[in-house]
Each structure stands twice: as C-alpha cells, then as structure tokens.
Amino acid sequence: MTVTHNGKQYTVTQVASRYLWQLVEVDAPRSKLTLNRQQMILAGFAHIVEKAA
Incomplete structure (x- = not known):
C-alpha cells in the first residue's frame, strides 16, 4: 500500500x-x-492499522 506523509510517498508493509x-x-x-x-x-495511519487487524 502506498501512502503520503509529510509530502513524501511511502510503501507500507507489515513486519x-x-x-x-x-x-x-x-x-x-x-x-x-x-x-x-x-x-x-x-x-x-489508523485506517491502515485497523485494516490489518
């Protein structure tokens, strides 16, 4: 999943x-x-945390 934070794009992966x-x-x-x-x-990023739960 790609998100934007502080003007930068990040790919988020769960460890x-x-x-x-x-x-x-x-x-x-x-x-x-x-x-x-x-x-x-x-x-x-609560929406990401809740989606993964």
Whole structure:
C-alpha cells in the first residue's frame, strides 16, 4: 500500500511481528521508517492499522 506523509510517498508493509510497520520511501528506497501500532495511529495511519487487524 502506498501512502503520503509529510509530502513524501511511502510503501507500507507489515513486519513479521504483526505489531510493527515499515515505511519505505518510494523515491529513495534506502530511506526507511519503522513504526509500532501506536506511532502509526498518532501519525494518522489508523485506517491502515485497523485494516490489518
């Protein structure tokens, strides 16, 4: 799934622990963020967290 955050596009994938998500920047694949469930909700990605649950 591709999302936009702070003007950048990221591809979101759920990590094997099923509690973490990895955001990989589309334009720079080496730029990655790893967020837990609470951080995803605070960043405004609650729709992704709820969809995966």
